Amino acid sequence: MSTTSEQLADLSATTLLRFATAGSVDDGKSTLVGRLLHDSKSVLADQLEAVEAASLSRGQDAPDLALLTDGLRAEREQGITIDVAYRYFATPRRRFILADTPGHVQYTRNMVTGASTAELAVVLVDARNGVVEQTRRHAAVAALLRVPHVVLAVNKMDLVDYAEPVFAAIAEEFTTYASELGVPEITAIPISALAGDNVVEPSANMDWYGGPTVLEHLETVPVSHDLTACHARFPVQYVIRPQTAEHPDYRGYAGQIAAGAFRVGEQVAVLPSGKTSTITAIDALGESVDIAWAPQSVTIRLADDIDISRGDLLAPAGDAPATTQDVVATVCHVADQPLAVGQRVLLKHTTRTVKAIVKDIPSRLTLDDLSQHPAPGQLVANDIGRVVVRTAEPLALDTYADSRRTGSFLLIDPADGTTLAAGMAGDAFASATAPVAAAQDEEGWDF
Structure with missing residues (x-):
């Protein structure tokens, strides 16, 4: 059997969209996802019955649609999303793979996991609170991961009387911030996930808004799969x-x-x-x-x-990446233990794992004003920073801007296998650092 170029071109025009949701705790991510699934008729009858029963047992009169994604018992007891909940659904216009990611700062590492393969990120903001630090962190992660489309969903508009000035101020602040990060496309939509306004159906309470609903935008946003x-x-x-x-x-x-x-x-x-x-x-x-x-x-x-x-x-042969032992990258630190200059690590790139040493941490990103804090010495959990890593063996790395798959890597603790940081080759927010000379650490790791 042989496959032609025409067949390849047909398959590249797939209608699959991978997207992730993010936002601060209690901004309503899980409720939005539940509303999307419910109103698009993507929920099976037995799933809805289980949600209704769980809601009644908690003393709620109406089904809590957030339970459609908050499936872990620990999440239901705490009322927050801890793990990344993946859901698959489809409409007549497009198929979707959705990653509902945690909002608490403690679980930012899970947002990195959920958004790493996403073509679109939905960042929720509580209309009463506006843009907060975790909103900026999620925007920075989306920019770092080169997510090409970002939707700002200003939620709980029903709690601010559906006021257009509230939405406009939040949209302007977020758009300015995300644009400075390099996010290429930002779409702002005012919604009420609980009431269903502008999620699947247009809202009768916000006649001043003439843009698409969340689902309409998800169905029509252009996604390139030109393999x-x-x-x-x-x-x-x-x-x-x-x-x-x-x-x-x-x-x-x-x-x-x-x-x-x-x-x-x-x-x-x-x-x-x-x-x-x-x-x-x-x-x-x-x-x-x-x-x-x-x-x-x-x-x-x-x-x-x-x-x-x-x-x-x-x-x-004519399009091979250069090999290097000096990896300059931007990383999101995801472990509880810090990442420090001089630390021995393992670097996993695709199927290759090599020994490495952190030679330098030139800067850490300050989320408030996007400035670079110079020479922090170490990165702690949820920090985003630039690193220079010297590997024991050459690696064939693309820049992350050219390939999200072969431009990414993990830094791993060689002692227990803990993932320390998710890395993107090349600098996402700053100019490159000069290569570091070869070295040998005191325990005999040759570089």
Whole structure:
């Protein structure tokens, strides 16, 4: 079976939208998501019955739609969202994967997880409180993760008498702040998630607003899935050597295509070694294909026997990323323990994990005015800052601006495997730092 370029073009026009919700505690994220699911008729009857029963047991007269996403018992008892709740639903116009992320500052790390693959972020603001520190933090995370579309949902408009000046002031403040962060597109919508105003149906209480409802915007926002335009990248996950009588010389490199497309006959480079070869076959689901694209899992066979192992990266020979041992990046620190200069870490990039040392932390982002606090020495939980990391082995890193998949990485504690920080190669908010000279730490990690 072979797959043509025309089929690839058709598949790239998918109508799937991945989006995440974020906001401060009690801003109404879970209620908004529940309202979206309920009013778009994406809730099964037994789910709604369970929510109604749980609401009655808590003394509530009407169903608490937030319970559609706050499924963990601990969340229901505390009345807050702790984990990222994923929901899948569809309308006649589009399919959706939704990540309802936590609002409490303690769980900002979960917002990073939920928004890392999102094409759109819905940031909620309580109309009574306006833009607060956590609102700015979520806007900064959305900008850091290069989320291309941000919706400002000014919630609880019913509690401020649906006043247009209140909405206009909040929208102006947030838009100014997010624009300075580099968010490319911001859409502000006044809503009441509890009452259903401007969520799925237009509000009769805000005739001064002429824009789309939340669902209408989600259904119509342009989302690019042009897979053929991406830099093709294939991290090797496993080397297959069956050594059977039928295939005595079979050598295949298995993994998931991270970006772009690969074709039989194409010349590719193997990184970090830099050696080149030609793709002779691509196996997908037990059959040979002429072309494969992200995010398919395939096995690629090459014309030459090259020393390739897990963690190596295949890329088109004419479009391969440069390799480096000096990683300059912006990170969001997600662990309880600090990240300090001189600290030994593991850096995980796609399927490759290498030893590394934090050589410098040039600055930490101050969310109030977006200034850079110089030389903080360490980053603590939920800090966003710039780091310079020296790795023991070369890495084939794209910048995060070019590829969210191959430009991202994790910093891990080598002692217990705890994730310390989520990193984005290149500087999101400042100019690059000069490379750091090679070094060897006192315990013998060579760099």
